[in-house]
Amino acid sequence: MEKQKVVIIGTGPAGLTAAIYLARANMNPLVIEGQQPGGQLTLTTEVENFPGFIEGITGTELMDNMRKQAERFGATFMNGWVTDIRTTQRPFVLSISGSDDIVADSIIISTGASAKWLGIPGEKENFGRGVSTCATCDGFFYRGKKVIVVGGGDSAMEEANFLTKFASEVTVIHRRNELRASKIMQDRARGNQKIKWALNKATTEVVDENGKVTGVKVTDNDTKEEEFIKTDGLFLAIGHTPNTAFLNGKVKTDENGYIIVKPGSTLTSVPGIFACGDVQDVTYKQAITAAGTGCMAALDVEKYLEGEMALDWSQTLS
Ligand code: NAP
Numbered sequence: 001m002e003k004q005k006v007v008i009i010g011t012g013p014a015g016l017t018a019a020i021y022l023a024r025a026n027m028n029p030l031v032i033e034g035q036q037p038g039g040q041l042t043l044t045t046e047v048e049n050f051p052g053f054i055e056g057i058t059g060t061e062l063m064d065n066m067r068k069q070a071e072r073f074g075a076t077f078m079n080g081w082v083t084d085i086r087t088t089q090r091p092f093v094l095s096i097s098g099s100d101d102i103v104a105d106s107i108i109i110s111t112g113a114s115a116k117w118l119g120i121p122g123e124k125e126n127f128g129r130g131v132s133t134c135a136t137c138d139g140f141f142y143r144g145k146k147v148i149v150v151g152g153g154d155s156a157m158e159e160a161n162f163l164t165k166f167a168s169e170v171t172v173i174h175r176r177n178e179l180r181a182s183k184i185m186q187d188r189a190r191g192n193q194k195i196k197w198a199l200n201k202a203t204t205e206v207v208d209e210n211g212k213v214t215g216v217k218v219t220d221n222d223t224k225e226e227e228f229i230k231t232d233g234l235f236l237a238i239g240h241t242p243n244t245a246f247l248n249g250k251v252k253t254d255e256n257g258y259i260i261v262k263p264g265s266t267l268t269s270v271p272g273i274f275a276c277g278d279v280q281d282v283t284y285k286q287a288i289t290a291a292g293t294g295c296m297a298a299l300d301v302e303k304y305l306e307g308e309m310a311l312d313w314s315q316t317l318s
Contacts, residue, residue: 003091004030004104006301009082010243012039013287014277015110016066017294018301023073025302030102031070031077032094034243038063039112040133040278041287048140050287062287087250087270106272106304108297109251109259111243113278113285115236118150122206122213123236130213131206131234135159136286142167142233148216150203151237152176157185159237164194171229173198173218198229206234242279251275258282266297274300 006022008015008031015031022029041047041059048056057065071077080096085107094102115133117123123131132138135149139162147167149160152174163170172189177200179186189195201218207228208214215230242257252260252269259268259275266274276293278285 001100001102004028004102005305006030006106006108007032007094007102007104008108008110009094010034010039010110010112010277010279011037011063011067011077012110012112012277012290013041013063013066014112014279014290014294014297015039015108016063016070017291018108018110018276018298019070019075020066020073021295021298022301023070023075025298026074027302027305029070029075030104031075032080032082032096032102033077034081034111037079038067040114047137047287049136082246084246084248085250085273087273090272092272106274106301108266108294108301109244109247109268109273109275109279110277110290110294110297111246111279112290113240113242113258113281115240116238118203118236118238120203120205122208123234126206126208126213126234129211130208130232131236133236135162135235135237138233138235139163139166144168145232146171146230147233147235148173148229148231149235149237150174151239152179152181153237153239154181154185155239156237157181157189159235160189160195161192163235164192167194167233169196170194171196171198171231173201173203173216173229175202175221176200198227201227240278240285244279254282256282266293266300272304274304 005027006029011033019029019031046056083097084095086093091103091105143166146169148171150173160170160172200221205217244257259280261280266276268275274297276297277290
């Protein structure tokens with residue numbers, strides 16, 4: 001394969017937005033689709049908060065449209081799994097499992113982050129039908145209903161608080177007696193009358209009836225007593241794993257594996273490699289913010305390839 005100007009790894013909203021911009025700029029981006037084409041959005045049902053769609057749009061359709069839009073301007077897609085990037089040479093060399101190596105002048109990493117799962121029966125089977133990993137996306141569907149949030153970190157507190165705007169009652173289930181969340185987030189949640197607590201309990205099963213979640217089974221860690229907690233929806237907030245293992249430490253990440261970018265840009269520790277979307281976003285993790293940083297990455301790549309960018313900010317990284 002001939003040398004690529006730019007390779008985009010990942011096809012969520014970040015990667016596809018970067019592809020649209022770069023294709024329109026005649027950069028002929030090559031986009032590598034991983035195991036989940038379209039990214040996390042294809043796991044949700046209706047997306048009602050992506051601007052421009054009055055009645056909402058399904059996650060799959062939104063991603064399909066973005067892909068077709070990128071193709072219309074000349075982006076090329078290939079299926080593959082990047083296993084390594086040789087970063088010490090220029091151009092870069094990407095190893096792809098089952099395919100030939102790809103050589104590229106620049107790379108955009110938009111491999112996203114995957115929500116963690118409990119790994120219990122009924123969980124994946126009911127995903128999108130009562131089990132969710134995103135309160136911002138799905139909270140609206142639980143107006144006047146009872147929901148459960150699993151987790152004890154800041155995300156769990158934030159999601160529990162957010163869900164009280166819609167739900168009649170939110171129960172937080174956490175595996176320990178102590179919450180991991182920061183004091184301010186804990187205080188806010190504890191002060192919310194709509195939030196109930198089921199602490200020191202392991203969630204063991206999601207129960208459904210006629211295709212709808214009806215409750216979860218929990219076991220108390222001390223007494224080993226089993227309990228059934230009724231609910232209409234279960235929100236998992238036990239953290240995310242950024243998809244950066246394939247980088248083998250060659251691009252600088254924080255202690256949780258998120259790629260560190262220069263603030264206000266998509267520059268990584270390696271000049272010529274850029275990151276956008278959830279793989280570098282500890283805070284927002286929304287489709288629209290991912291798309292926004294995808295646009296930034298495309299513009300950064302253009303500047304880089306035109307030699308107009310002072311890139312080496314990596315020495316400032318500790
Ligand atoms: P987190 O801090 O890693 O917390 C994950 C929580 O899920 C922990 O309470 C953990 O329990 C629990 N958990 C993990 N695996 C589990 C399992 N298999 N079964 C049951 N429970 C499990 O993740 P996060 O809350 O998503 O936060 C990630 C980062 O983003 C943090 O640095 C956080 O401060 C930050 N954040 C900040 C804000 C904000 O400031 N507004 C909002 C959200 C997130 P244990 O406690 O027992 O380990």
